[in-house]
Structure formats: C-alpha cells, structure tokens
Amino acid sequence: MxxxxxxxxxxxxxxxLELADVAVRYRGAAADVVQGVSLAVEPGQSLALVGESGxxxxxxxxxxxxxxxxxxxxxxxxxxPLAPRDRRQMRRFxxxxxxxxxxxxxxxxPSRRVAAIVAEPLRSLGLDSRTTAAPKVAAALxxxxxxxxxxxxxxxxxxxxxxxxxxxxxxxxCDPRVLLADEPVSALDVTTRVKVVDLLAELKEERRLTxxxxxxxxxxxxxxxxxxxxxxxxxLVEQGDTAQVLGDPAHPYTxxxxxxxxxxxx
Amino acid sequence: xxxxxxxxxxxxxxxxxTPVSRRRRSATLLAGCSLTAxxxxxxxxxxxxxxxxxxxxxxxxxxGPGDGHLLGTDKLGRDxxxxxxxxxxxxxxxxxxxxxxxxxxxxxxxxxxxxxxGWLDDTLAAFLDILIAFPTLLLAMLVVAARSAxxxxxxxxxxxxxxxxxxxxxxxxxxRVLARDYITAARTSGTxxxxxxxxxxxxxxxxxxxxxxxxxxxxxxxxxxxxxxLGLGAPPPNASWGRMLQEAQATFTTAPAGAxxxxxxxxxxxxxxxxxxxxxxDTLDPATRRRRT
Amino acid sequence: MTPRDTPPGPLLDVRxxxxxxxxxxxxxxxxxxxxGGGERLGLIGESGSGKSLTTLALLGLLxxxxxxxxxxxxxxxxxxxxxxxRLTAVRGRDAAVVFQEPLTALDPLMRMGRQIAEPLxxxxxxxxxxxxxxxxxxxxxxxxxxxxxxxxxxxxxxxxxxxxxxxxxxxLACEPSLLIADEPTTALDVSxxxxxxxxxxxxxxxxxxxxxxxxxxxxxVAKVTDRVLVLKDGxxxxxxxxxxxxxxxxxxxxxxxxxxxxxxxxxxxxRSPR
Numbered sequence: 001m002x003x004x005x006x007x008x009x010x011x012x013x014x015x016x017l018e019l020a021d022v023a024v025r026y027r028g029a030a031a032d033v034v035q036g037v038s039l040a041v042e043p044g045q046s047l048a049l050v051g052e053s054g055x056x057x058x059x060x061x062x063x064x065x066x067x068x069x070x071x072x073x074x075x076x077x078x079x080x081p082l083a084p085r086d087r088r089q090m091r092r093f094x095x096x097x098x099x100x101x102x103x104x105x106x107x108x109x110p111s112r113r114v115a116a117i118v119a120e121p122l123r124s125l126g127l128d129s130r131t132t133a134a135p136k137v138a139a140a141l142x143x144x145x146x147x148x149x150x151x152x153x154x155x156x157x158x159x160x161x162x163x164x165x166x167x168x169x170x171x172x173x174c175d176p177r178v179l180l181a182d183e184p185v186s187a188l189d190v191t192t193r194v195k196v197v198d199l200l201a202e203l204k205e206e207r208r209l210t211x212x213x214x215x216x217x218x219x220x221x222x223x224x225x226x227x228x229x230x231x232x233x234x235x236l237v238e239q240g241d242t243a244q245v246l247g248d249p250a251h252p253y254t255x256x257x258x259x260x261x262x263x264x265x266x
Numbered sequence: 267x268x269x270x271x272x273x274x275x276x277x278x279x280x281x282x283x284t285p286v287s288r289r290r291r292s293a294t295l296l297a298g299c300s301l302t303a304x305x306x307x308x309x310x311x312x313x314x315x316x317x318x319x320x321x322x323x324x325x326x327x328x329x330g331p332g333d334g335h336l337l338g339t340d341k342l343g344r345d346x347x348x349x350x351x352x353x354x355x356x357x358x359x360x361x362x363x364x365x366x367x368x369x370x371x372x373x374x375x376x377x378x379x380x381x382x383x384g385w386l387d388d389t390l391a392a393f394l395d396i397l398i399a400f401p402t403l404l405l406a407m408l409v410v411a412a413r414s415a416x417x418x419x420x421x422x423x424x425x426x427x428x429x430x431x432x433x434x435x436x437x438x439x440x441x442r443v444l445a446r447d448y449i450t451a452a453r454t455s456g457t458x459x460x461x462x463x464x465x466x467x468x469x470x471x472x473x474x475x476x477x478x479x480x481x482x483x484x485x486x487x488x489x490x491x492x493x494x495x496l497g498l499g500a501p502p503p504n505a506s507w508g509r510m511l512q513e514a515q516a517t518f519t520t521a522p523a524g525a526x527x528x529x530x531x532x533x534x535x536x537x538x539x540x541x542x543x544x545x546x547x548d549t550l551d552p553a554t555r556r557r558r559t
Numbered sequence: 560m561t562p563r564d565t566p567p568g569p570l571l572d573v574r575x576x577x578x579x580x581x582x583x584x585x586x587x588x589x590x591x592x593x594x595g596g597g598e599r600l601g602l603i604g605e606s607g608s609g610k611s612l613t614t615l616a617l618l619g620l621l622x623x624x625x626x627x628x629x630x631x632x633x634x635x636x637x638x639x640x641x642x643x644x645r646l647t648a649v650r651g652r653d654a655a656v657v658f659q660e661p662l663t664a665l666d667p668l669m670r671m672g673r674q675i676a677e678p679l680x681x682x683x684x685x686x687x688x689x690x691x692x693x694x695x696x697x698x699x700x701x702x703x704x705x706x707x708x709x710x711x712x713x714x715x716x717x718x719x720x721x722x723x724x725x726x727x728x729x730x731l732a733c734e735p736s737l738l739i740a741d742e743p744t745t746a747l748d749v750s751x752x753x754x755x756x757x758x759x760x761x762x763x764x765x766x767x768x769x770x771x772x773x774x775x776x777x778x779x780v781a782k783v784t785d786r787v788l789v790l791k792d793g794x795x796x797x798x799x800x801x802x803x804x805x806x807x808x809x810x811x812x813x814x815x816x817x818x819x820x821x822x823x824x825x826x827x828x829x830r831s832p833r
Contacts, residue, residue: 027384052748053719065454094456107447111469117448121455160606170451189605189775194819216749223826246827260753261827262778264805264820 014079015040016178017064022073024059034059034234046211048221051231057214061182064212065099095125098171102183104163108155114166115151121174140169144199161192172203181213185220197223218261222246230254295545301538309358312351320352321503328521340524341517349505350527356506357535360421360490361483367425368432368482376436377463397430402489410498417500424489428482435478439471473550480543484536491532507532569593570737570769575629578612586612588793597767601780604790610773614741619646634736651678655730659742661722665714671725672710679732701728702758720751737769756782777820781805789813
C-alpha cells in the first residue's frame, strides 16, 4: 500500500517526461492558468500532482499527454523536446504514455464492444491486426480482473468500478512505461476504490509502470506515488518525496490540504 | 478543471421503460412503416405498370369512376389513378433525393464545422444560420432560374436548404461527442482524426441523425408539393401531387376528388414518415436500447 | 428558533418504507428508522444502496415510475400517498434539503438574493427593506464574505463552495426542524468540504435542528452525526452510534466499508505522523 521511494543511485536516469518552466495561458485570458512549472517524471518514481479545482492540474495533464502545448517553456520526452509533428516520435510517445480518466462513463465509447475499446491503442498505433490484438486484449482484461466474456460486451453492461478496469486494460494493453491518471478512483465507491488502488499498485510493480496521477485525494496519492508536487493557482508550491511533502509539509497550503482530509474517529 | 466527482449513482431515477410503453412505441413504428410502405408500393408499381399513359387524355373530362378509370379523370381527361401513382413516385424521389443531398452535404459540413475552432467556427455557424433563414422557396427559384424547372432542380434546392438544418444539428451533436473522454482516449491511443470520426463520432450521433433525416424526408415531400404547386417542380406530363392540387383547384367545387385524392396521399406519406421517425427515436435511443441487453 | 407544536414522538418516523419501480424492482426494502428532534442521523451507503431514493421518498419527491409504500411520518404528517398540497406545506417548514450539486438546485436565471428571499418572505411575511436585511443576514449566517455582492450574483458567477453555502442558507431560511443533506460536500474540494462541514455542524447545533446526513463517505458522516444507519442494496444492514459502528462494525458489509476507509487512511498516516 505504501511504496517506499526506490533508492536512486547518484546519477539519475533520464526523465521520461519533463516540463521545464512551462506556462499556459488560454486565448483571451488575462492571466496564466499555469506558470513557471518545472517537474520531471523519472522512471520508477511515480508522481502525484495534488491541488484543488482551478489549480491547473488538468491543464498540466493535457500538456503531459501532448494534447495541449504550453504557451512558454518546453516539454521533453526521453530527453528530447516533444514535437507533435514528428510522427515517429509521437508514435513512440503514444505507445510509451497512456492515460486513464476520472469518469469511466465518459471514457468508454458506448457504441463499441469492450474488445474494440481495449484494442484501440494496439490498432491505432499499428502494432497489431485485429487477430493478433485479440490475445493481448484478453490478457489485459484478465489482468485487470474482468471475466473472459467481457470482451464481447458493451460498456453499459458494467458497473463504474468495472468500467474503470476496462479503461485501465486499454491503457496497459500496449505496455506503456508511463500511465497518466486523472483522478482515477475519485468517481468510485470506497470499497471499489481500495481495489482499484491495489490494482494500480500491482501494475506498477509488475510492469515497471510509472504513474503520473492528478488527484485531490491525499490518501490515494500516499498509497501510490513516491513523489508529490503540490499546485496552488497554477504554481508549484512544493514538490519532493511524498513522505516528506505529506509528512512534513513546508508550505501552509499543503498543510491545509492535509488537515482538511476527513478522518474516521479512532 | 477536475472536480472531485460524486460517486456514480447507479440507481438514479432510471429511465427504465415499461413493457407497455415499449409496445406502444413499436406500434408507432409499425403504423408509420405501413403508411409509408403503402405509398412506396404505389410508387414501385408505377415504375412497371400504369393503368393509362401519363399523357393519355382519352377519358372524358372530369368523369367519375368507371370505363376503366378507377378513380375517374381530371379536367384534361387524364386518368386520376395514373396521376396519383406517378405522383407517389415523384414524392418518394423528392424525399429520398433531398434527404440524400442533405445527409451528404449536411453531415460533411456539420462535422467540419464541429472541428473548426475560433473565428472559423463562428463564421461557419453564422453561415449555417443565414442559410437556414434563407427561404427554401427563394433558393428554389434561384436554382430553377439557373437550371430549369425540373424535378431535379426542385430536389437540389430542397436538399441544399435542408443541408443547412442537418449541418447545424450535426455540428452540435459532434461537439457534444467531442467533449467526451473517449475521444481524448482515442487521441492518446494515436487514433487518426478520420478514423475517430468513423469509429467514434458517427456511430454515436447516428440515432439522433437518422430520426432527423426521417423528419426531413417528410418535409422534403411537402416542399416538393409546394414547389410543384407553384410550377417550380416536375414539368408535365409528370403529375406531381402538388401540381395536381393546383390544377384541381379551379374545379374543386364540382369535382373535389381531383384535389382530395393527392391531398390525402400527401398526408398519408408525411404522417407515415413522421411516425417512423418517432418510432425510430425511441428504438434507437441509447438510453432505452441500453436496457435491452 | 421558534418553538412549534410538535406532536409527541420522533420528528421523523419511517416504518417499512419500500420503494419499487413500476416494473417490479425493489430499490428500497422495508426500511425503518427514526430521527428525534435535534438528533443527527447519518445515512451511509454506496452507489445503488438506495440512500438518495430514500431522501426523495421522505419528501414525496420520487420520480415518475417509482412508488413508495410503508409509512413516513414527518412532524406528524403522513408523507406516503399524501396529496401534493399537503407535501408542499411540509417541505421547507418541517424539512428542507441541501442536494449534492447546488447548480441544479438553484435557478440559473435568478439572482441569489431573490432565491433566498422567496422562501424567507413566505415564512416571515417580510417585505422591502426588511426582507433585504433578512436576506443579507441569512448569507452572513452561512459565513459568506461580501453578502451584498453574492446576493446580486447569478449562480454561475460564484464558486461551487459559495453556491453550496447559498443552498444551505436557503434551506435554513425557513428554520425547518429537520435538515436533509444529500451528499452536500461531495462535489466540493477537500478544504472547502472541511469548512462546509464545520459550518453545517455549528449551524445545526445552534438551532438544535435535526439532521439527516446522507453520504457514501464514512469519515464525513462521522464528523457531523451521532448515529448512523448503513444501507446496502436498499436494506439497512447496521444501525448504531457513530463511534460504535466505526470502531466495532458488526455487519460484514460495514466491516468491509470501514476497512476500506481505514486502509486508505493508513497510507496517509504513515506519511504524516501526527
């Protein structure tokens, strides 16, 4: 449940994803939604982006996914600047970086069968044909704990937690190195939430998957991420090892977030 | 921005349909299909067999039923049933043709407009609004002036006018689908835009689109009748229902059948396709289809 | 708070409440509980537990296609099967609701001030300047900064937390004897949620108002209630004082629920020893 930060030997590995002094301003807006954000996602060091609504978490996530471009600053993938026009790099990027969304009702196309949904990255990245994709899809579905017949069914036949498992299967089917997750469990019930958190923790271990998770739920962050970055109104106010940031917060905003978490009476 | 979402409530007041309402809606669909099929049958038969030639004026003027003329004749001595059957063919042609144009142009334009951003989006939206405000009649007159008064011109004019309506609907529908996370998921999976349109967008706007096209079919039939009434539709001897109405107008008091018959068939066809549209709306609605698995 | 003639017995008495759909599915099954004056009961359940339907049934607000049977007595009035007229009298006076998403509860085209003024005027008969003062007071009571600005704002012009406060102010405006809160903080950020819970707690304590707090979050419910009722698939599985249920859950389902919450929380505790 609580991952220990992996010991890193002196020379750190090249970050898989890196933001350098990134700023974003929407067209017509007076101020930046995100400004001066620098952070690095190193292999094996899962990162949490913590903050409340309006903090710019989702904007940063879209940039990390290559769906939006910063107005200033650079995004690097494997040390190279991310160039959306570079087809070969984008293919490598898409294969290496996958995503899980918050709302499992909106993230699965209601008109397609689960098999087609999960196979989409394999097919679209040209990794597999329909026939060669099938066993991989079956394996991914099995890995996330869904019955074998799930492939031939439609999303609406599944509960919220199962749908989120389908979304996770889609994200891991092409063996990515990084999994970006936008509040992956906040739409789920507590008992389901625990199971999905466990699943993500197992996948991290097994597949050497590095998570980048946007969340406001500190307990989930603490369960899954070695590193934590705290965002307030588009700025990084604090980042470091999760134990450090949550255990001994340096910034008053971080402290306020921690104190706000409702807890069960002992 | 992401808000901590509420736990999903699966027992929310569901739109579960009771067996009763489901039966009622399949009755609607059945009634609609039967009415439409009736006219379609008339049209199909007219292609291979007609009681008389369309320009056969051998019958007596405004004769009643009899002498081989099942429904009598018009003021020029032409067989009424023959004219009604040709009219059915023209009506169906007008409906299908216009809707085909509207679907092709409208869907393409609508999808493009939905993808457009910034000033291009605004411009396209304004363009569609102007096109919708533009009277079909005026458009038809322009087309007829540019070409000639034929059924083809009428269909082209009606189809173009309807394209704007369809495009505006498609634009809104596509925008709604584009906001869903599965589109983002497709993008992060490396799916190309054309493939995204084919695999994710069209299937999800399909139900609403089909219903709308069925409604447009009915409107097209009416519009064609209107244009023919004004002499802007199919030229003689092809009897369009609209022109039959116009020609029978003068003799309505003495021989009402000439005006009533095409009028009734027009109503039957339009009501028929509207019922089909209603029935389709319910059977294709994902919320209701969802429960029938 | 104005004392009202309340008949003896509990303020809210629910007996054998059952909610069925027209095609025969049972969504709430034989539910019985009571809330006394000034008592605070938590209704705990996950999705599909029927907790939200229960709240709707308490006020006769079930959607079409669903029917309630059994008995719901609110301040002596039978709700089940009551005509709309009697329900209207009960809503607001005896019980008021705060829903999860304030945006759906507020009229998007009406300024906040007017939305609060309406129930207030109905209850107090105030008019003009007095009414405006009362509205400002109501907003101050829910600790909204700049009450005058908020009163002139439309719902979309203020933040989610502020909207939920306005919704609370509206619910409290009629001084109901029972406040029903259906996941009132679920859509809010954590820090805003903490403030809101604190506010709710203070306000109902001051007024000795009874509360029915509905939520999926055990920790949130524990903050503002004394007693909880755990629902699963439309049935009550456990009932008791919050502390007992949380520290020594009896039913298997409650145990799983508590264990889940504790497990997540423990991750946090290792990180932040306090």
